[in-house]
Amino acid sequence: MDWFPIVLSLRVALLATVVTAAIGVPLAWFLARRHFPGRDLVSATLLTPLVLPPTVLGYYLLMVIGRRGPVGRFLDVRGIELAFTWRAAVLAAVVGSFALLIKTAQAGFESIDQRLEQAAQTLGHSDWSIFWTVSIPLAWRSILAGTVLAFCKALGDFGITLMVAGDIPGRTQTMPLAIYDHVQSNQLAQANSLALISVGLVVVLMLALGRVARLRY
Amino acid sequence: MLSVALRKRLGSFSLDAQWTSRQPIVALVGPSGSGKTLTLQCIAGLVTPDDGRIVCADRELFDSQKRIDVRPQQRKIGYVFQGYALFPHMTVRENIEYGRKQGTRPLFLDRLGLQSLESHYPSELSGGQQQRVALARALATDPDLLLLDEPLSALDAPLRRELCAELSQTLREWGKMAVLVTHDLSEAYQIADVVVLCEGGRTTEAVPKNDLLWNPSSERVARLIGARNILRGAIAGTKPEAVILNWRGVQLEAALSPSHDLRPRTGDELAFFVRPEYVRLIRKNRVVSDNLRQTNLFRGDIVGERDEGTTWILYFRLALAGRPSQGDYDLEIEIPKLAYERLGVATDRQWEVSIHPGSIQVLPSR
Numbered sequence: 001m002d003w004f005p006i007v008l009s010l011r012v013a014l015l016a017t018v019v020t021a022a023i024g025v026p027l028a029w030f031l032a033r034r035h036f037p038g039r040d041l042v043s044a045t046l047l048t049p050l051v052l053p054p055t056v057l058g059y060y061l062l063m064v065i066g067r068r069g070p071v072g073r074f075l076d077v078r079g080i081e082l083a084f085t086w087r088a089a090v091l092a093a094v095v096g097s098f099a100l101l102i103k104t105a106q107a108g109f110e111s112i113d114q115r116l117e118q119a120a121q122t123l124g125h126s127d128w129s130i131f132w133t134v135s136i137p138l139a140w141r142s143i144l145a146g147t148v149l150a151f152c153k154a155l156g157d158f159g160i161t162l163m164v165a166g167d168i169p170g171r172t173q174t175m176p177l178a179i180y181d182h183v184q185s186n187q188l189a190q191a192n193s194l195a196l197i198s199v200g201l202v203v204v205l206m207l208a209l210g211r212v213a214r215l216r217y
Numbered sequence: 218m219l220s221v222a223l224r225k226r227l228g229s230f231s232l233d234a235q236w237t238s239r240q241p242i243v244a245l246v247g248p249s250g251s252g253k254t255l256t257l258q259c260i261a262g263l264v265t266p267d268d269g270r271i272v273c274a275d276r277e278l279f280d281s282q283k284r285i286d287v288r289p290q291q292r293k294i295g296y297v298f299q300g301y302a303l304f305p306h307m308t309v310r311e312n313i314e315y316g317r318k319q320g321t322r323p324l325f326l327d328r329l330g331l332q333s334l335e336s337h338y339p340s341e342l343s344g345g346q347q348q349r350v351a352l353a354r355a356l357a358t359d360p361d362l363l364l365l366d367e368p369l370s371a372l373d374a375p376l377r378r379e380l381c382a383e384l385s386q387t388l389r390e391w392g393k394m395a396v397l398v399t400h401d402l403s404e405a406y407q408i409a410d411v412v413v414l415c416e417g418g419r420t421t422e423a424v425p426k427n428d429l430l431w432n433p434s435s436e437r438v439a440r441l442i443g444a445r446n447i448l449r450g451a452i453a454g455t456k457p458e459a460v461i462l463n464w465r466g467v468q469l470e471a472a473l474s475p476s477h478d479l480r481p482r483t484g485d486e487l488a489f490f491v492r493p494e495y496v497r498l499i500r501k502n503r504v505v506s507d508n509l510r511q512t513n514l515f516r517g518d519i520v521g522e523r524d525e526g527t528t529w530i531l532y533f534r535l536a537l538a539g540r541p542s543q544g545d546y547d548l549e550i551e552i553p554k555l556a557y558e559r560l561g562v563a564t565d566r567q568w569e570v571s572i573h574p575g576s577i578q579v580l581p582s583r
Contacts, residue, residue, distance in 0.1 A: 115298045115299075116304060118258075118261075118289075119296065119298055119304075119354075120315070120316075121262075121263065121289040122263070122289050122290075122292075122295065122296040122316075122355075123315055123358055124290045124316050124358060126290065134304060137306045138305070
């Protein structure tokens with residue numbers, strides 16, 4: 001059995017989740033706690049990846065990071081290839097999954113009694129300190145839930161990845177792509193075992209998440 | 218000294234608070250939605266007023282003209298939030314130490330009886346214990362000013378009485394300035410030195426609490442403090458230190474307090490109120506010997522009553538022609554349950570009552 005798609009998928013999903021969490025958690029806090037003009041527009045725009053067809057997302061992403069796109073050209077000059085590499089797969093997974101994390105984490109931050117953060121202010125703590133000592137500890141279950149959901153979504157991305165990273169066996173072929181190829185070439189046994197592994201991973205993660213949700217702070 | 222002058226619009230609500238206190242403990246009293254909490258939030262810097270000036274102990278905390286707006290972290294203000302806002306993920310000790318700087322005075326743990334609870338979480342505490350932790354947490358930063366938003370309203374009545382006394386004592390011992398928000402005038406009276414009344418976003422000046430209850434400055438203030446039997450009459454004549462009022466076609470003598478700068482002129486109409494607990498029912502089987510009881514003596518009927526547990530409220534209508542002054546009655550009378558039973562008020566509805574001239578409070582008309 002070829003282990004490459006499994007290892008690649010896990011690596012891509014893990015990296016994508018780290019990136020998503022690093023950008024998404026502060027952004028979710030910002031959306032939950034700061035009022036600025038155009039906040040609703042930003043909030044709505046961030047949700048579009050959940051509802052747009054993945055191929056459309058992938059198409060636009062390719063326009064940006066492809067060799068003739070603005071980012072692609074910028075990187076190409078510096079000798080970095082992005083499109084049709086595993087890095088593009090990470091980017092695809094980030095784009096496909098960050099809306100889930102932001103929505104869940106934002107709801108978590110919004111559910112914190114605002115007086116707690118105000119109390120911390122009157123007790124002399126800076127916004128930065130309050131974020132780490134009050135907001136994060138009180139919203140961590142939502143943040144974790146969002147992170148796990150984002151990881152599962154990243155693990156399963158098909159359309160965006162296919163558009164920007166291609167389906168190159170041994171280089172950019174992730175689990176969902178491999179399953180598709182196996183089915184196309186009638187190798188049902190291989191497709192079957194990869195599909196089972198996918199299901200198994202997600203079920204275990206969801207069970208673990210349910211456990212954690214019952215914990216206190 | 219604490220001086221507050223601020224204006225703030227929030228949607229359709231507008232707050233206009235202006236008061237100054239030289240006394241250490243101020244109570245903001247008013248119904249919910251009158252802008253009490255918003256005032257505290259502005260003082261603490263959690264909400265920025267549209268314009269105004271806040272000065273605490275010679276420190277300017279906010280001045281819209283000079284563009285001063287000290288951040289909440291730097292205001293040196295302790296805040297006990299309504300519902301206490303304890304950090305649920307921290308123990309009692311962690312909560313109290315959260316704001317404490319190193320080298321500041323030792324914790325209030327033992328003083329407030331919290332030592333044995335220091336490793337408990339807020340959800341494991343009773344309401345009274347939570348209140349003590351919130352107080353200890355706010356005081357641990359050694360603030361210049363303490364703000365308390367309805368610190369007792371989450372507690373049930375017996376505990377409330379106990380903690381009211383305790384809070385009053387703690388604040389006195391602490392000795393710095395405090396602003397207490399409450400809707401309960403008697404709570405304000407027990408804890409504070411001066412009272413600011415709030416209504417619909419507007420405030421009165423800070424008034425010494427005794428003046429407020431015993432010498433309210435206007436009919437509006439009398440209504441705000443819940444005075445009953447607010448009546449109107451015309452001045453029929455004056456005596457030294459007393460005024461004769463024409464009310465319901467009879468003469469009523471009211472003592473004038475020396476502090477009042479009321480200069481009554483015959484014919485002026487004015488408002489006054491009679492405290493229900495000071496109206497006396499005259500016992501029927503005794504000759505009235507006391508001179509005072511012969512002034513303001515009226516005959517009438519009890520037309521309604523209400524049992525308030527330890528006291529009875531009687532609605533009394535004078536045996537006079539004309540429309541009663543308060544709907545279908547003229548006076549509200551409050552008597553102890555014991556008196557109600559001894560006098561047999563339940564069956565006997567015709568009485569003579571007397572109103573002590575000193576218990577009639579004449580209100581300056583403004």
